[in-house]
Amino acid sequence: GESVGLHLPTLSVQEGDNSIINCAYSNSASDYFIWYKQESGKGPQFIIDIRSNMDKRQGQRVTVLLNKTVKHLSLQIAATQPGDSAVYFCAEKAAGNKLTFGGGTRVLVKP
């Protein structure tokens, strides 16, 4: 889920399919992780969070998976809808309460 230069990685998904958005985090000491959704012209919107003592957490149509062994976080969106089209990015919280944001992945939902 990291950006490369000015270009965001893009995930194209068919409406109704499931989406999986990945994020590699950098700090093995991070103990809290958050997923945000950002629609064009709007601020980041909180989706779901997970603490490091968990490996899975479910919300409404979303599931976050945490694999601390490989420092990987994923967001699964079930039955993707046109309204899910946005940029999604993860954030990790490490020592000193510093919250570090990833660069984001753009999700395009095809009708």
Place this chain on the structure above:
Amino acid sequence: NAGVTQTPKFQVLKTGQSMTLQCAQDMNHNSMYWYRQDPGMGLRLIYYSASEGTTDKGEVPNGYNVSRLNKREFSLRLESAAPSQTSVYFCASSEFRTVNSPLHFGNGTRLTVT
């Protein structure tokens, strides 16, 4: 329930001009933050206020000042705007900075400095 409200939504400044970005939250949150978002750079913390009466520098504080006016309001001031400060500015709040609670963001101020 408005959440986090930022004004103005858009602003164009000439180099050297000053302005203040306003932010207010109605969630009774203790901590407030100012971020800037630039293409390819993600969100970077400018300043934060862990609680009313305190402010601290973030990752990119140079060229900015802040005021935590009260528990609800946290303003960001550019004393002498530079083109490098062209960005989208987001204010956020959270219940506490030291506890794992998510940040809630406003919809941003899009600033262009010419």
